[in-house]
Amino acid sequence: GAGVSQSPSNKVTEKGKDVELRCDPISGHTALYWYRQSLGQGLEFLIYFQGNSAPDKSGLPSDRFSAERTGGSVSTLTIQRTQQEDSAVYLCASSRQGTDTQYFGPGTRLTVL
């Protein structure tokens, strides 16, 4: 079936603006993860959703970051009042319940000018 999809693939914004990044997980996958990858850095965990449970927000770097997942499927990551240090590739991954294996989407490259 189709893999994880993300949109937009690229986003350029001005400092101070809000952005929304979208992730559509693999059908039937109950777990959804957001990570970000800065240049030359490893993947940094941001937030995790599992079914209808409360999300694990322990990786969100500040209160400017938030995410929601509607209907247990599509997720939106919102960054308010963007800063230049928010520039990174934002990756979404999903997995089936009870498994560890995460499948990644193509990512959204965010550039904050």
Place this chain on the structure above:
Amino acid sequence: QKEVEQNSGPLSVPEGAIASLNCTYSDRGSQSFFWYRQYSGKSPELIMFIYSNGDKEDGRFTAQLNKASQYVSLLIRDSQPSDSATYLCAVRPAGGANNLFFGTGTRLTVIP
């Protein structure tokens, strides 16, 4: 101390040789270990996972886990130029954590 550490490389091997990629982790209770390959400008793709001490083989790839030494490695036999990529080690820590901790990756170049 970082949760997961990898030598950033670059690691260069000639075509046909064995490439050895290494990873150490800090949480002794970690249970699940993953190797992802990431081509430049692309997203990570899973190569292998390993849960138990010892070796796990899949085609040209072998993952090795030594929990006592907190060490996991990936061997690539008969390396091909198409194996040139960054290899990310990922670990699920103990304690019910939901996320994976990733290393910064080792960049591998296979020279034709």
